[in-house]
């Protein structure tokens with residue numbers, strides 16, 4: 001190796017022009033997919049750095065970039081995946097710090113020239129998502145580093161595999177981190193940088209174990225051995241680097257990063273690279289392993305393998321992008337014309353709104369209903385009125401909580417010290433009013449069912465153009481929801497008023513009041529034929545078995561009242577029908593039995 005101070009890795013690595021062009025092509029694709037959010041549909045080539053906690057992953061990444069910018073330490077540091085895109089810029093004659101800067105996807109347009117500020121932003125953004133107490137999240141942070149000293153590579157720094165939960169970490173932290181790592185390295189387009197510290201047993205390496213599962217053929221796994229400088233005295237990593245312990249098709253690279261003490265003493269990466277070079281030069285055991293030693297070699301190897309890898313996956317990638325392009329173009333065409341002018345946009349909006357109104361009315365009127373498996377739209381509203389509402393009214397028992405004793409007591413209270421000869425109106429109205437008020441709840445419930453159904457119709461109301469404008473769709477849902485909600489309140493008031501009106505004036509002159517009760521006819525017939533009145537309880541039973549409309553039931557209630565009242569003023573057991581006819585006033589309170 002040369003004696004002079006080594007440049008940061010990229011500068012010393014010879015990049016093949018073709019390799020560089022395919023990598024920058026993929027970088028451009030990464031940018032586009034990150035912006036349109038379709039990363040999940042097409043997997044682009046990238047390098048994921050995996051390993052157990054504190055194995056030195058972030059240190060390797062920093063050394064590759066040649067700058068201090070990642071949170072590092074003996075504790076858990078990487079708590080969210082960091083997608084790091086290195087972009088090689090043209091070297092200017094008078095190089096100054098302005099040539100190197102970072103940009104976060106979540107802070108577009110803001111250039112970070114101070115790399116310690118980048119570290120602070122990574123920490124802050126990690127805390128924002130994963131909390132400040134060692135929590136871990138799988139939401140990515142995307143960072144681009146522009147520098148003339150880097151190679152075009154996309155690297156993903158992943159949280160280290162940890163066994164024992166600390167801080168806010170859940171009890172299954174190991175399984176979660178493994179799943180997160182696996183989601184990156186399982187894709188065939190991902191190169192795996194499996195980082196293992198030299199001071200631990202390679203056979204126990206979490207990184208190699210996971211890489212073995214994701215890439216059993218070893219076609220895309222590069223082994224990285226860190227911490228060569230702190231191996232046990234008398235041991236070395238020669239056999240590890242030669243692949244004699246665990247063979248790897250793409251081989252191993254050994255590196256010496258800065259120790260925690262170096263970091264605390266602000267030792268620069270440049271100095272660390274010099275120290276690394278000296279380390280390998282001064283240890284004869286690593287002679288002849290120039291290709292497998294040092295960060296610059298790792299950068300070169302990575303770049304070459306990535307370029308080859310991209311060339312291998314490019315044809316398949318091209319086919320996938322073409323297929324997606326056709327599908328997207330088709331979807332785009334289905335949205336109709338793109339209008340730039342304000343007037344054109346207004347017309348388009350009006351068109352969408354009127355189509356929406358038409359679709360809503362069609363659903364209500366049943367023109368759109370194609371489903372044969374379930375009722376929907378207007379048919380469902382009809383069903384709510386005709387079946388659900390009517391049934392709930394029928395379930396209202398007119399005689400519920402109305403015992404013979406209640407009736408007698410009400411009549412006696414109304415007549416005071418006198419015996420009641422005729423059925424007084426006041427207790428009748430009090431009792432009937434109470435029963436009528438029972439109709440309020442099912443009626444209000446019906447209104448709410450109809451409201452829910454209208455909301456459902458508004459959600460199902462599909463206008464193709466609306467798919468293109470998700471914000472408009474959301475806003476329309478809000479406006480329609482508010483509109484329907486505003487309509488529900490007066491409807492409920494109106495229902496309450498109608499019930500109150502029914503309670504306020506008991507219309508005994510209504511034709512339904514005197515007709516329609518089968519039970520009354522039965523009662524009349526029985527009393528006539530036997531000349532013997534029916535005991536109160538039997539009359540009530542007959543009425544209860546006679547299911548009819550609400551008004552019929554109201555008639556029944558009044559009939560029961562009248563007859564029970566009769567039971568009070570005469571002999572409670574049996575009574576002649578002629579007596580009944582005599583005491584019942586016609587046309588006002590009770591039924592002419594004849």
Ligand SMILES: Nc1nc2c(ncn2[C@@H]2O[C@H](COP(=O)(O)OP(=O)(O)OP(=O)(O)O)[C@@H](O)[C@H]2O)c(=O)[nH]1
Pocket residue numbers: 051052053054055056057058059060071072073074075076077078158159160161226227228229230255256257258259260261263
């Ligand atoms: N002596 C020495 N120390 C190293 C080496 N590589 C890393 N370290 C130290 O090991 C500690 C952990 O390094 P990191 O780079 O933060 O490890 P990591 O794998 O990214 O850690 P997490 O992201 O928390 O999983 C730091 O204190 C580094 O200074 C090395 O080659 N030699």
